Amino acid sequence: MFKSSWSSPSNIAVMKYWGKYGLQLPRNPSLSFTLSASVSHTTVTCIPNIGKGNHVNIEFYLDKEPNEKFGSRISKWLDTLTLEFPFLNDFTLHIETSNTFPHSSGIASSASGLSALALCLCDLQEQISGIAFERVEFYKRASTVARLGSGSASRSVFPFMSVWGFSPDVPDSSDEYAIAIEPLDVFRTYHDAILIVNPKEKSVSSSVGHSLMEGNPFAEARYKQANDHLALLLNAMDKSDVHAFGKIAEQEALTLHALMMCSDPSFILMKGNTLLMIDKIRSFRKDTSIPAYFTLDAGPNVHLLYPQEYSSEVHQFIETELRSLCHNGFIIWDKVGSGPSRL
Ligand code: DP6
Numbered sequence: 001m002f003k004s005s006w007s008s009p010s011n012i013a014v015m016k017y018w019g020k021y022g023l024q025l026p027r028n029p030s031l032s033f034t035l036s037a038s039v040s041h042t043t044v045t046c047i048p049n050i051g052k053g054n055h056v057n058i059e060f061y062l063d064k065e066p067n068e069k070f071g072s073r074i075s076k077w078l079d080t081l082t083l084e085f086p087f088l089n090d091f092t093l094h095i096e097t098s099n100t101f102p103h104s105s106g107i108a109s110s111a112s113g114l115s116a117l118a119l120c121l122c123d124l125q126e127q128i129s130g131i132a133f134e135r136v137e138f139y140k141r142a143s144t145v146a147r148l149g150s151g152s153a154s155r156s157v158f159p160f161m162s163v164w165g166f167s168p169d170v171p172d173s174s175d176e177y178a179i180a181i182e183p184l185d186v187f188r189t190y191h192d193a194i195l196i197v198n199p200k201e202k203s204v205s206s207s208v209g210h211s212l213m214e215g216n217p218f219a220e221a222r223y224k225q226a227n228d229h230l231a232l233l234l235n236a237m238d239k240s241d242v243h244a245f246g247k248i249a250e251q252e253a254l255t256l257h258a259l260m261m262c263s264d265p266s267f268i269l270m271k272g273n274t275l276l277m278i279d280k281i282r283s284f285r286k287d288t289s290i291p292a293y294f295t296l297d298a299g300p301n302v303h304l305l306y307p308q309e310y311s312s313e314v315h316q317f318i319e320t321e322l323r324s325l326c327h328n329g330f331i332i333w334d335k336v337g338s339g340p341s342r343l
Contacts, residue, residue, distance in 0.1 A: 001045060001046065001047070002045075002046040002091070002124050002127050002128055003043065003044065003045045003046070004043070004044050004119075004120040004121075004123040004124050004127070004342075005041070005042065005043040005044075005120070005342070005343035006041075006042055006116045006119040006120050006123070006340055006341070006342055006343060007039050007040065007041045007042075007116060007340060007341055007343055008039065008040055008042070008112050008113075008115040008116035008119060008156050008157065008339075008340035009034050009035045009036060009038060009039045009040075009112055009115075009156055009337050009339065009340065010035050010038040010039070010040075010101075010107060010108070010109070010111050010112040010156065011032040011033060011034050011035055011111055011152065011155045011156045011162070012032055012033050012035060012192055012295060012297070012303050012305075012334075013030050013031070013032040013152065013155075013252075013295070013297075014031050014032060014033065014233065014245075014248070014249045014252060014295060014305075015028075015029065015030045015031040015032075015226060015229055015230055015233060015248075015252055016030055016226075016252050016253070016255070016256045017030035017151050017152060017164065017165070018209065018210065018213060018222070018256055018259060018298075019210055019213035019214075019219060019222070019223065020151060020210045020213075023148065024147055024148050024151055025175045025176075026151055026164060026165040026175055027213065027219075027223050028165060028222070028223045028226035028227060029163055029164065029165030029166060029167040029170065029173060029226065029227070029230050030152075030155070030163070030164050030165055030226075031161065031162070031163045031181075031230065031233060032152070032155045032161065032162060032164075033160070033161055033187075033190060033192065033305075033336050034155070034156060034158060034159055034160055034161065034162065034336060034337050034338075034339055035192060035334045035335070035336070035337055036334060036335055036336065036337025036338070037100060037101075037332060037333065037334040037335070037337075038099075038100060038101045038107055038112060038194075038332060038334055039099070039100045039112055040097055040098070040099050040100075040109060040112035040113040040115075040116045041097065041098050041099075041100075041116070041343065042095065042096070042097040042113065042116035042117050042120055043095070043096045043097075043120070043343075044093050044094070044095050044117065044120040044121070044124060045093070045094040045096075046087070046091035046092075046093060046094075046124060046128075047091060047092045047093075047094055048090065048091055048092075049089075049090055049091055049092055052089065055075065055079055056075065056078040056079055056081075056082065056088045056089070056093070057091075057092035057093070058071065058074060058075055058078065058092065058093045058094075058095055059092065059093070059094045059095065060074055060075075060095045060097075061094075061095065061096045061097070062097055062098070062099075063097075063098050063099075063103075064096070064098075070109075070113070073149075074095070074114075074117065074149075077114070077148065077149040078093070080148060081121070081145065081148070084145065085121055085124075085125050087124065087125060087128045095117065097113055097116065097117070099112065099113070101332060102199075105194075105196055105199050105330070105332065106196055106197075106198055106199045106200065106201070106202075106299055106300070106301045107194065107301075107332070108152075108202070108206075108297070110149070110150040110152070110153060110206075111150060111152045111153045111155070111156045112153075112156060113153075114146050114149035114150045114153040115142070115143075115146040115153040115154075115156035115157050115340065116340065117146075117149070118142045118143075118145040118146035118149065118153065118157070119142045119146075119157065119340055119342075121142075121145060122138055122141050122142045122145065123342065126138075139157050139158065139180075140177050140179075141177075142157045143155075143157045143158070143164075143177035143178045143179075144176050144177040147164070147176070147177060147178070150206070151164070151206075151210075152164075152206075154177055154178040155178040156339075156340070157178070157339065157340055158178060158179070158180035158339050159180060159337070159338045159339035160180070160181075160182075160183055160187070160188050160336055160337075160338070160339075161180070161181050161183045161187060161336070162178040162179060162180050162181060163178060163179055163181055163230075164177070164178035164179075167227060167230050167231075169227075169230060169231050169234055170230070170234070183237055184237065184238075184240050186240050186242060186307050186308075187237060187240075187245075187336070188336055189307070189308040189335065189336060190305060190306070190307060190308070190335060190336045191304075191305070191306050191307070191308060191311060191314070191333075191334070191335045191336075192303050192304070192305055192334045192335060192336075193303070193304040193306075193314070193315075193318055193331055193332075193333055193334070194301060194302075194303050194331065194332040194333075194334055195277060195301060195302040195303075195304060195318070195322055195325070195326050195331055196301050196326050196327050196330040196331065196332070197271050197273045197274050197277070197300040197301050197302065197325065197326065197327060198271055198299070198300045198301065198327055199327050199330065202269070202298055202299050203267065203269065204260070204267045204269070204298065206298060209260060209263075209267075209298055212260070212263035212264070212265075213259065213263070215263075215264060216259060216262065216263055217262070218259065218262065222255065222259060225255065229248050229251065229252060232244065232248055233245060233248045236248065242291040242307055243291050245291075245293075246291050246292075246293025246305065247293070249293050249294070249295045249305060250293050250294060250295070252295065253294065253295040253296040254296075256296065256298065257269060257270060257296060260298070269298060269299050269300055270296070270300055271300040273300070273325040273326075274296070274300045274301075274302055276325055277294070277302045277322055277325055278294060278302070280321050280322060280325075281293070281294050281302075281304060281322075284317050284321070288313065290306070290310045290313055290314065291306060291307060291310070292304055292305070292306040292310065292314050292317070293305055293306075302322075304318070304322075308335070318331065
């Protein structure tokens, strides 16, 4: 019996992917931190099929419970992968997955969950065929497969930081898969305190959000801005300029939300406490010069990004000023991590 287990982390985009075309290709390059505490653990066991069907057979369990919603998304994705992984026609995949972060945290599990599953598929293909890829090729392939399931999942298979989407400023970058980039030390130990304002699922799915970019009057300006931002961000990283880095991170987050606000239909995904936190973070920075900057996903929760050396000052600030604005005081203390691992 063939079996594979991987753990793979979530990631937080500093440069946002928002807008896609064709087969899950991004309209602009994105860059993210790979996280370490927010992780999915996935095990896939292959059970030989009796007879052939038209679809890939799966049994999907999230936290030991069958999960129809995520399972049917995975089924559709796997049906598109049978040329890449011919073994999918011959086996029923028994998939068990669990997340280190609670369901009701507002943290999307698609990046960690689908990257973990993509790694299992690549691993199983090697076991079944008896042919192993070079490690660089293995991760490139896993990133490509993960991208086909969810764009942001492509960035989760690498340690520290990764870029997905072609940019003339990033050698070897591609729209098809993410690549690892090698940040200087300060960025390898960055912290991300995830301040949960609302633990409910996103009110607009990423797919709907991306598609709204097609009619957005600011779309072209946004794609140009993203390329300009990436060049500025890479320059800031080269110089370990954490303030220039954080400034772009905030502009990216607010641009993402501005684009949603002016889409048709329009979405306002920030809540009152999101804005109160943003205000407090900016005041704290002004008063202390500590480089704590926020970013946001497509939802109300605030990710506070800061270098490790300021941990104690920032923790004190969070406890006194921000925790009371979190849903039931809920915070996930995350930081940059070293990427997926085979279990
Ligand atoms: C706002 O990767 O969830 O988090 O490709 O449709 O699955 P799909 O979208 P998804 O979009 C993520 C959007 C974002 C920004 C980002 O992570 O870059």
